[in-house]
Every structure is written in structure tokens, then in C-alpha cells.
Amino acid sequence: MNYALFSGLDEEFLALPFYEEQHRTTAVELAEWCVAHADLWSRPLERTPEKAGREILSALGSAGWLGFLDPANRPDAGGLRSVCLAREILAYADDLADFAFSIQALSATPILRWGSSAQQGEYLPRMASGEVAGSFAISEEEAGSDISAVGLTADRVSGGYLLNGRKAWIAHAGIADVHCVIARTGEGPGALGLTAFLVPAHTPGVRVLEEVPLVAPRSFGHLAFDDCLVPESSVLGRPGHGFVVATDLLERFRMTVGAAAVGFARRARDSAVQRARERRIHGGRLLDLQLVKGALADMEIKLNASALLVARAAWEFDHENPGCAKHSSIAKVAATEAAQEIVDAAVQLHGAAGLVADSVPERLYRQVRSLRIYEGASEVQKLIIADALGRRPHAGRSRVASDVPPSRVDIRCVDGESHE
Template sequence: MVDKSYLDWPFFEDRHRDLAAQLDEWAASELAGIDYSDTDQTCRDLVAALGRDGWLSHSAVDPDAGAPLDVRSLCLIRETLARHDGLADFSFAMQGLGTGALSLFGTDAQKTEWLTQTRAGKAISAFALTEPQSGSDVANSTMTAVQDGADFVLNGEKTWISNGGIADVYTLFARTGEAPGAKGLSAFVVPAGLPGFEVVERLDTMAPHPLATLRFTDCRIPVTALIGDRGAGFKIAMSVLDVFRSTVAAAALGFSRRALDEALNRVTTRRVQGAPLFDLQMVQGHIADMALDVDAAALLVYRAAWAKDSGAPRVTREAAMAKLFATDHAQQVIDKAVQLHGGDGVKSNETVEKLYREIRALRIYEGASDVQRVIIARQALDAMQGG
């Protein structure tokens, strides 16, 4: 049984504790034995189920209510889903990330058209930021959006786009040219299936997720597709990541908790020379390190989420710390769990083997670990200089 005493921490309210308990019960019932043979269809089914049973109502703002996103709820949901199944976490996460710009900066019409559908699981969303030559260097994006009368004309490529090929709507960032670098980018909401919009490659990875490279060739979208102001795309992208980067850390925390739980079960039931494996002092040392990493990650994750929910305008430093520590140390926790399972740990489709494949990508997307180190260092310098 996973330790849930952290839910008593002062970061949470009773509604968060109720949410975590109800979702845990739902996930235990609905996520057992997920079929990975057709990843695209499984993602569609998961989004539909998450929407049907109300969990996606937390992924984006309610167009009718206007209440802000609750980051603690987002993190608790991702942690819980990741602990049960990585693809379920992915399916929930992309509904939030893919519509994050609309939640934070969209017009009432944009929110009504799209968030009503994504929150109900009736439309799948995606976040199209990365390009073949820019990677983490968002300011170096080259895709263009040139205004032509009542339209913008899109030209360029996006790659490593989660839900690419199955999404119904994309938040897309392109250069509108107000200024060089970061100040010349704008954000748009782009429905799938437009003329000039094609999926040119599906990308296979070590953990099964739908990913693709997209190409836009003279693809026309109306000026009403602009999210926020022209030239504000970089600010919008960073604001979205400021919220959702903490949730990546929460997913890593969920993977860590599951790995620790699996390891504890292994070392207390596996016997060596007539005694439980746990009786070996070196094994106890591994378990202690894993438990320490899990709790430290949880403190950083929920500090960042609590700070954002408490009204902090930006939690760049806190979110970067949470993502860096939680993802890097989840890799270590899961590696120890594999080691403690011996040969069974590397057997295909064993729980710890699947966790080992799932965790690696989290140290790359939404800002690789080294990018987080740069962010943290700059924030520390700014604080020292009184910035």
C-alpha cells in the first residue's frame, strides 16, 4: 500500500484529499489491464473515460465559471494516474497542456468552442512548440505565420508533438515577426484537418505514446485563431510551462511511489538463504534512499503547486526545482527498484520495467534537466542581485 500520509501536509485542503482518494479508487477499477497494442486507440479511449467520469474537468478552466486552474489538483491527478498507468497520465496531461494557453489567455469564444469539448473528453488536444532545429531554444523557432487579410498563413514544421496525429486541436506557436527572437512569436489555436496541415512522420519511443512531426504548407487559419496578443507567444508558452512543469514533476513522483511500493513488496516477500531480502542491510539502505527521494520530491512538487495556487504570479524557480529533482531522482528510485527485482526487473511488461521506460522522457520534455539547472541558476543570481 502506497504511503499517503503526505496528504495530511498543510499544502492541501480537504477537497484535495477527497479528490486523491476518489481518483485512486477510480483508477484501481478502470485502469487495470490496459491494452497497449494500439496506442492511438487506447489514448482515445482513456481521454473519453477521463472525460466521461469528470476528471478532465480539472484539466482546463470552465468557460462558464472562470475559476483559475488549481495546480494542486492537477498535480495530485497526475501523480495518482502515473502511479497506476503511464499512458493514463499522458492522456490526462496532454488535455491540460494542449489547452493551457486557452485556459490562461484564450478569448471567451475560443474557450467555449474548445474547452467545452476537451474537458468532456470529446476532443483531444496537443501543444505544438518544438521544432526540428530549435528544441529547447524556443526563441529560435522558425515556423512563420504571415497575415494575409483576414487570415494567417502557416509555413514550417513542428516535431516531437505529443498527440500528434490523433489530436483534434493544437496550440501552435509561430513567428509573426514583431521583433527578433522571443518577442516575435505568437500563439494560435489550430484545428486538425485543415488544407496544408499534414502529419509527415509518426515517432516511436521506448514508452508507447502518440508522437509526430507536423508540416504546415500555406495553411490558412483565421485571425480569430490568435491566442492573446501578437508577439506574446513566448510569454504565453512560458506561462503555460510555469503551471504544467510542476505537473510533470508530479507524474515522476507517481512513478517513484509505484517503484518504491513494488520494491517494498519484492524485498519483503523474496527470501534469500531463508530470510526476507529486506533483512540485508544494503537492501535497507536502498529502500531508505528511495523513501528519502520520494518525500523530498513531494515537498518540492507541492510547494510549487501551493505557491501558484496561493497567488504567486510566477513560480519559475519553484517549478524548475520540482521538475529537475523529481524527474532525475525518480530515475534513480526506479533504477533501484529494477535492481532489487533482479532478473525479473528487466523482463518485458513487468511493472518496474515499464516504469524504467516511462521515466526517461520526463527528464527531457517541457524543459530538459540541464535547462532547469540554467533556470534555477539564473533565478538564484537574480535574487542575489535583488532582481
């Protein structure tokens, strides 16, 4: 691998004991694959984000990069450390590559963790091959940060459940073949009355209400469910456990958002260093100015801290360490906030050239912004971190006991009260 060609990899980090040989090998292979397949994302303006997303998903699946989503391959999967490394590398290469990979992993993981063998057999091999695209739909116009406010209803009727309502801000809304939908079934109040369902996109009554154009173009939109009848077998996990399914997933994926932030920030740093080396100014190089050196050093310090926090959180999840949920939140907030600052500094060092539409700094500036909002805004993460501080030591993995079998999971509320 020519690291000069692709600096999305950091050899010093890969050498750390957080990683095993399989992680290092896979990371290098994925980085090489990204260099060889750059044409997949080299002409972003020529295709809709839906078309590009679908093509990238197929390519990732055919190459085996989604293979860990098939239970048959799980023993070699490499855990969340592999997912984080993949997001670092893919985000460095391209926003849509990271998006296609991460949304497929996000929507397949609840099936892996909570699905029946029939559900796993029906979806996971085809999600791993990239043939079937998934979405994970929790958010609604009135229920974003507050998952317990989900209003889309699923009423028990003869033959199954009838879904009615809307989902908002859903990644891959327009290309997903199956939606994992969190709906209100009413077993209890608020968070205790939610259930997860697997709803094929072709089910009568399901439609894309609106494609929503984003600041960084991606397949994204609102979904409508009108008298959508699904069989009882479409329940994922068990009735009343939708909040558990959702929080279990989000705890795991938060740190991977931090990993994507590391990838974007590395690209910004490399682009800033290159510019500072090449730009002639005041009779010398931009790089020789003291304040510029300070800005580059700040970038590097923040980047190192972010990458370490992400690696720690992923290692802890893979080893089922207590406190890993808190550290997942810390990794997300620290890395996404730092990436925003690093990208902004890279734009600044480029001067006007950093604001040219579709230049690397300008693209990163748009692409990095959503990370501080989706899968729990920074403020929500800070609440989770502070709540965990108020509990007994090692009680950080507090909102959901996701490492016990589904039948024994309980939900612990923010106030520490426990509900069976």
C-alpha cells in the same frame, strides 16, 4: 478506499497543510476510479498508443476528471495542487493515463489563460468532456530547448495568416483535433516575434508528417503545415506574445512533470518493497539484508523530498507567491532525477525479474526517462534556477510576468533586460 490496493496515494502527504479538504476528497476519488477502471490500461500491447490514448481521454472526460478545464467549473477546480495530485495518482496507475490527462491539460490551459471567450466556448467544454483532444506544439527539429529559434512561419495574408513549416516531437500529434501552435510572425527578433495560434487539425495543409515510436509507447509525432490558412481570430492572446504564452504554460506545468515522476517513483518503491519482502535469499528475506534496507531507505528519502518540493511549488502557484517559477523548476529537476534513480534501484532489487519485458519495473524504467527531457531538460531548469539566484530576492518568477493581464505582460530576458 483500500490503500493496500492502491498506494499511489500517500495519506501522510495528503494530510499536510498544503492541501485542502477538496484536494483530499478528489485524490481519494480519483485513486478509487483508477482501481475500478484498470481495464482501460491493462492490455497495453493490444492497442496502438493512439487508440489507447483516445479511449483513456474519453473515459477521463466522461468521468469528469477533466472538468477543471471548462471555465464554468473553475471555482471548484483546486488549482495546480489538484493537477499535481492527479498526475501523481494517474502516473502511479499507468503511463498512458497520466499522458492523456496531462497533454489535455497542457493544451487547454493556454486557452483558459489567454483565449477569447469565443475560443474558450468553442474548445474548452469539449476538451473537458474528452470529446476534443488537443496538442501544444512548440518544438521543432531545430528548436527544442531554445524556443526563441522557432522557425515555422505565419505570414499575414488577406483573410488571416498562412502557416508554413514543421513541428517535431508533439504529444498527441496523431489524435489531436486542435493544435496550439507557436509560430514566427516577426513582430520582433527571436522570442519577441512569436505568436500562438489555435489550428484545427482538419485545416487544409495540416497533416501528421510521421508518427514517432517512443521507448514508452504514446501518441507522439511530427506535424507538417503547408500553406495552412487560418483566420485572424485563431490568434491566441495577441500577435508577438507567443513566447509569453509558451513560457507561462511551461512554468506552470514543470512542477506537474515532477508530480508524474513522484507517481512513477511511488510505484517503483512499492514494487521494490513487495519484492524485497517476498524474495527468499541467503536463508532469509531480501528485505533483511542491510544493503537492501539502505537502498529502500534511499528510495523513500528521495521520494519524500520530491513529493514535498512538488507540493510546495503547486501551493505557491495557487497562492501566487513570488519565487514560484524557480520552485517549479526545482521541483521538476529534483523529482525527475530522483525518480530515475528510484526506478533504477527498483530494477536492481528485482534482479533479472526486473528486466522482463512489460514487468512493472521494466515498464517504469522506460516510462520515466522522458521526464528529464520534455518541458525543459534538467540542464535548462538548472539555468533557470541559477538565473533566479542572481536576481533580487523573490524575483524567481522572472521570465514572464504571467499573473498580470495579457495586455500588460512583458518579457524579461535571461539577462534581466526587459522588453515591452
